[in-house]
Amino acid sequence: MSAEGDTVWVVDDDRSVRFVLATALSDAGYQVAGFDSADAALSALDTRPPPQLLYTDVRMPGDDGLALLEKIKQAHPQLPVVVMSAYTDVASTAGAFRGGAYEFLSKPFDLDEAVELAARVLGERHEQPAEPVAEGEPDDDVLVGDTPAMRQLFRAIGRLAQAPLTVLITGETGTGKELVARALHRESPRARQPFVALNTAAIPAELLESELFGHEAGAFTGAQKRHIGRFEQAHGGTLFLDEIGDMPASLQTRLLRVLAEGEFFRVGGRELIRVDVRVIAATHQDLEALVQEGRFRADLLHRLDVVRLRLPPLRERRGDVPALAERFLHGAAEKFSAPPKRFSKAATERLLAYDWPGNVRELENLCWRLAALAPADTITASDLDGMFQAGERANADWDGALRAWALEQLAAGTPDLHARARERFDRALLEAALEHTGGRRAEAAARLGLGRNTVTRKLGASRRPRRG
Numbered sequence: 001m002s003a004e005g006d007t008v009w010v011v012d013d014d015r016s017v018r019f020v021l022a023t024a025l026s027d028a029g030y031q032v033a034g035f036d037s038a039d040a041a042l043s044a045l046d047t048r049p050p051p052q053l054l055y056t057d058v059r060m061p062g063d064d065g066l067a068l069l070e071k072i073k074q075a076h077p078q079l080p081v082v083v084m085s086a087y088t089d090v091a092s093t094a095g096a097f098r099g100g101a102y103e104f105l106s107k108p109f110d111l112d113e114a115v116e117l118a119a120r121v122l123g124e125r126h127e128q129p130a131e132p133v134a135e136g137e138p139d140d141d142v143l144v145g146d147t148p149a150m151r152q153l154f155r156a157i158g159r160l161a162q163a164p165l166t167v168l169i170t171g172e173t174g175t176g177k178e179l180v181a182r183a184l185h186r187e188s189p190r191a192r193q194p195f196v197a198l199n200t201a202a203i204p205a206e207l208l209e210s211e212l213f214g215h216e217a218g219a220f221t222g223a224q225k226r227h228i229g230r231f232e233q234a235h236g237g238t239l240f241l242d243e244i245g246d247m248p249a250s251l252q253t254r255l256l257r258v259l260a261e262g263e264f265f266r267v268g269g270r271e272l273i274r275v276d277v278r279v280i281a282a283t284h285q286d287l288e289a290l291v292q293e294g295r296f297r298a299d300l301l302h303r304l305d306v307v308r309l310r311l312p313p314l315r316e317r318r319g320d321v322p323a324l325a326e327r328f329l330h331g332a333a334e335k336f337s338a339p340p341k342r343f344s345k346a347a348t349e350r351l352l353a354y355d356w357p358g359n360v361r362e363l364e365n366l367c368w369r370l371a372a373l374a375p376a377d378t379i380t381a382s383d384l385d386g387m388f389q390a391g392e393r394a395n396a397d398w399d400g401a402l403r404a405w406a407l408e409q410l411a412a413g414t415p416d417l418h419a420r421a422r423e424r425f426d427r428a429l430l431e432a433a434l435e436h437t438g439g440r441r442a443e444a445a446a447r448l449g450l451g452r453n454t455v456t457r458k459l460g461a462s463r464r465p466r467r468g
């Protein structure tokens with residue numbers, strides 16, 4: 001493989017490592033430059049073209065290799081960085097990968113391996129076709145789909161985007177309802193105005209009214225300052241109301257009035273607020289059935305249901321699975337600064353045969369896990385077997401066990417169920433994190449995204465003996 005023209009930089013304060021690695025790389029045909037500190041490499045980046053690959057040590061006087069990695073990833077996100085260190089514990093390697101390292105070499109390393117790595121990185125970069133970049137549009141927002149159902153949907157989006165009609169989007173969880181709402185906004189004359197999303201199910205019922213319509217200072221206990229609600233925030237633009245089927249009855253009435261009149265009072269307010277907002281609502285529930293059961297207002301349904309877009313579940317458009325999977329693997333590779341993985345033919349067949357109860361979101365999660373964990377560049381059918389079964393089984397067991405527990409406690413009339421469930425939930429998470437980190441609390445806290453004090457407090461609350 002020709003390495004001509006490819007430049008590789010080696011950053012290490014240890015002269016012998018620098019020398020040995022630089023010599024081996026230049027013997028392999030690369031143009032090599034050595035630097036004895038992160039600062040030296042960074043100043044060189046200001047004056048010279050960046051290399052195609054950079055190796056850096058971690059512990060060095062001045063900025064360490066991880067700080068260098070961070071600065072490089074800001075200025076040159078595409079430049080692959082190999083981190084080398086004698087510290088190979090989980091925290092150090094995870095820190096390097098989190099920072100966007102392409103690979104981690106444990107010191108002392110095998111010289112041939114280090115050079116092969118360069119050939120692999122640079123070889124792959126040459127083979128990679130240039131990706132067209134959609135201008136001015138975050139990649140995440142692109143709707144993938146080429147099946148008749150999706151083409152029909154895209155046409156409907158194009159048509160509907162122009163008129164300020166209210167749209168009701170229905171579809172199972174994870175089918176892309178929010179993405180479609182964003183597309184409707186992006187393609188509409190309101191595109192330069194705000195797109196504001198509110199998930200009705202994620203907000204406690206008692207806060208929902210003020211979240212939607214805002215409140216004045218002193219409107220209720222705890223309302224110290226005026227709060228501008230989502231309707232006002234979305235003025236001129238689009239308001240996306242997700243999980244509309246979960247809206248409490250009293251608010252349904254209020255929402256209906258606001259939609260009819262286009263004006264409202266903030267909670268505790270006297271000033272009539274007029275807004276110009278296009279509402280897009282979404283639900284995974286059968287709203288007609290909720291109407292039958294008296295849980296959803298029929299007149300609100302009619303008001304929201306001016307135009308309905310139904311998103312088909314993924315199993316009804318399996319033909320889109322390969323393209324979606326490829327997009328997610330590419331997205332993950334970009335995030336990890338690594339070349340994208342591919343599915344083998346047999347693996348693709350497995351994906352096509354699967355039922356996808358969690359729809360596109362499930363496929364996306366699976367691809368991210370595979371991008372991080374599958375051992376080789378080609379994902380095999382057996383990699384896949386392990387993956388989706390593990391994820392599914394764990395999730396199914398977890399949800400199922402929690403439900404069963406809740407039903408049992410409800411039947412037994414146990415009070416404060418939520419608090420009790422939370423205590424158990426916290427305890428299970430903490431114990432798992434402590435087990436994973438060998439009892440190191442600070443690390444367990446960091447892995448859970450909690451403060452160390454919170455962990456100590458929760459450990460106290462669950463009366464666990466102290467460890468580590």
Ligand SMILES: Nc1ncnc2c1ncn2[C@@H]1O[C@H](COP(=O)(O)OP(=O)(O)OP(=O)(O)O)[C@@H](O)[C@H]1O
Nearest residue numbers: 142143144145172173174175176177178179360361
């Ligand atoms: N057609 C598609 N092309 C690319 N990505 C998609 C597509 N559909 C969904 N996704 C991705 O799948 C994930 C789930 O989509 P989204 O959040 O829009 O689903 P949803 O139907 O609103 O789910 P929920 O009902 O659970 O809120 C998102 O990360 C989204 O970017």
